[in-house]
Amino acid sequence: MIRPCTEANLPRISHVINQAAVAYRGVIPDDCYHDPYMPIEELLVESREMRFFGWEESGELVGVMGYQPITGASASGEASPAVTLVRHAYVLPGCQRRGVGSALLRHLVGLTTTPRLLVGTWAAATWAIAFYERHGFRLLPNGDHLLRTYWHIPDRQRETSVVLGRDL
Secondary structure, eight states, rough: OEOOOGGHHHHHHHHHHHHGGGGGGGSGGGGGGOOOSOHHHHHHHHHTSSSSEEEEEEEEEEEEEEEEEEOOOOOOSBBBBOOEEEEEEOOOOGGTTTTHHHHHHHHHHHHOSSSSSEEEEEOOOOOHHHHHTTTOEEOOTTTTHHHHOOOOOOOHHTTTTEEEEEOO
């Protein structure tokens, strides 16, 4: 079942993100991977910019996805086209390949009122890229520009990431 998450869910969201992000170990550059992958303090700051939705089974969140509409102003504060970002999309390893991520993504697509939905991911995370492509996203050639415009991420992460988009 999909439900909106609250600040009270941040410890569980952190658990889901950090358990699922183990897949990045040895795949993304070593200087970009740390343990925990996303400290709770960082998650708290980022959660103020977006709304999380979660997939719940037996009373526990097993998958999460952040949803961040950006209407008219970019991360740098400059005027930019309205888009919605998919942020922090993770499913616990034991719950993957059961449709949890697909259901969450379909839910976010249904909520989106901007003309375009964007997601950034690591270029080396081929499984993530393939997941989004199966759901109608395509790799965008201007990923660096989009990452600079809509995300607050370190330069090194930007250098090793891609952006996929889906027009709605």
